[in-house]
Amino acid sequence: MILSGLLLDLVPFAALFEDRYLDWRNGPMRDWLMLDGLITRSGHDRWRQEIRDLPPAQRQGVIRFGVLAKVRGEVVGEPVGWFSLLHIDPLHRTAELGAGIADPAFWGAGLGSDATLLLVEYAFKWLDLRRLWLVTAGNNQRAQRQVEKCGFVREAVARQGWHLFGGYQDAVYYGLLREDWPGRPLMVARLGLLETARKRGVL
Amino acid sequence: MLQGVLLDLVPYGQVFEAKSVEWMNGPMREWWGMDGLMTEAGHQRWLQRHREQPDAERARFIRFGLRAKDGVPIGNFGLMHISAHSRHAEVGAGIGEPDYWGGGFGSDAMLLICEYAFKWLDLHRLWLLTSGRNLRAQRQVEKCGWTLEGRRRDLEYLDGQYSDFVFYGLLQSEWPGYTVMVERLGLREKARARGFVED
Numbered sequence: 001m002i003l004s005g006l007l008l009d010l011v012p013f014a015a016l017f018e019d020r021y022l023d024w025r026n027g028p029m030r031d032w033l034m035l036d037g038l039i040t041r042s043g044h045d046r047w048r049q050e051i052r053d054l055p056p057a058q059r060q061g062v063i064r065f066g067v068l069a070k071v072r073g074e075v076v077g078e079p080v081g082w083f084s085l086l087h088i089d090p091l092h093r094t095a096e097l098g099a100g101i102a103d104p105a106f107w108g109a110g111l112g113s114d115a116t117l118l119l120v121e122y123a124f125k126w127l128d129l130r131r132l133w134l135v136t137a138g139n140n141q142r143a144q145r146q147v148e149k150c151g152f153v154r155e156a157v158a159r160q161g162w163h164l165f166g167g168y169q170d171a172v173y174y175g176l177l178r179e180d181w182p183g184r185p186l187m188v189a190r191l192g193l194l195e196t197a198r199k200r201g202v203l
Numbered sequence: 204m205l206q207g208v209l210l211d212l213v214p215y216g217q218v219f220e221a222k223s224v225e226w227m228n229g230p231m232r233e234w235w236g237m238d239g240l241m242t243e244a245g246h247q248r249w250l251q252r253h254r255e256q257p258d259a260e261r262a263r264f265i266r267f268g269l270r271a272k273d274g275v276p277i278g279n280f281g282l283m284h285i286s287a288h289s290r291h292a293e294v295g296a297g298i299g300e301p302d303y304w305g306g307g308f309g310s311d312a313m314l315l316i317c318e319y320a321f322k323w324l325d326l327h328r329l330w331l332l333t334s335g336r337n338l339r340a341q342r343q344v345e346k347c348g349w350t351l352e353g354r355r356r357d358l359e360y361l362d363g364q365y366s367d368f369v370f371y372g373l374l375q376s377e378w379p380g381y382t383v384m385v386e387r388l389g390l391r392e393k394a395r396a397r398g399f400v401e402d
Contacts, residue, residue: 091360092359093360094359131357131358133355133358153356154353155353155354155355155370156352156353156354156355157352158328158352158353158370158372159352159374160327160328161328161330162289162291163288163290163327168289168327173355175356175357
């Protein structure tokens with residue numbers, strides 16, 4: 001399944017992404033992923049194996065996409081991160097959104113918004129979910145601005161929820177209900193993603 | 204074993220395992236967010252999965268049984284998702300015997316688990332989620348010193364409709380200690396009224 005956006009495509013999280021995931025997790029994204037220390041090659045390989053060994057019922061709780069950023073003049077985009085639905089709950093019809101654009105060269109360019117809109121549309125229209133939620137660190141203003149732009153509502157602040165960057169940070173919870181979702185075309189227009197894509201020369 | 208004034212927190216052994224299915228299908232049921240009833244076979248599978256977990260996973264979960272001072276097993280209380288890095292945990296609980304609701308048992312258990320989490324495990328923060336419809340639980344945790352931190356809309360589908368969940372937190376720095384809280388909530392008087400003799 002490929003979800004085709006304006007600035008990027010969401011494609012299956014295959015070896016192309018798995019191979020880079022170790023560097024990504026140890027790179028500039030590291031602090032936001034709440035990892036204690038660096039990931040080793042063997043730890044990374046264990047993690048890959050564990051995912052493959054999961055019983056199908058548990059694997060259904062996670063849908064992981066790789067992000068291929070469109071590049072001017074190139075047919076195949078650049079792998080720059082991942083976007084996932086986690087804790088997909090078939091009873092409550094909810095899921096968590098987990099994501100990272102790992103390459104700082106691609107930050108602030110609208111990629112996160114484009115991917116969020118694609119994934120939200122997929123979750124509500126294809127998976128028939130009813131609620132999406134996510135959690136981010138209190139000092140990650142960039143992420144908070146971005147998800148608010150995409151329609152997520154700040155619902156709870158877990159005071160001093162995580163130890164990050166050598167100190168405690170709040171954990172900020174966001175939620176988005178399907179009845180509040182105006183649909184992807186409208187959101188694309190509202191965020192001006194067509195203009196962004198034209199400027200990048202990838203339309 | 205953690206000794207309170209109305210009850211004790213004891214190891215979660217076979218006495219409590221045997222009661223679990225009955226409790227989960229009883230009056231506590233609607234607070235668990237489960238789809239349908241719990242079967243004995245389903246419960247055994249769950250216990251088996253728990254036993255087969257790697258040690259690192261199991262260490263993130265500490266469960267106690269609640270034994271009232273009259274000797275009756277009445278429910279369970281535990282810490283879940285214990286994070287060694289951020290030093291936080293979720294509190295999960297239930298009293299399966301309605302005869303023991305409203306008598307201060309839940310509060311006594313909550314104070315014991317907070318004391319254990321902050322003073323023994325040296326956790327920095329505890330959190331919990333409860334249904335927005337469960338006003339009894341909200342009153343109880345607020346009495347125990349917890350702070351309402353937010354409302355997560357339509358988080359779970361319970362008894363045929365969506366329900367908000369309220370998010371509570373308690374920091375170690377806000378915890379006055381078990382003895383002070385027992386005094387504040389008047390739990391000793393409640394214990395005496397029930398004829399429980401102090402150890």
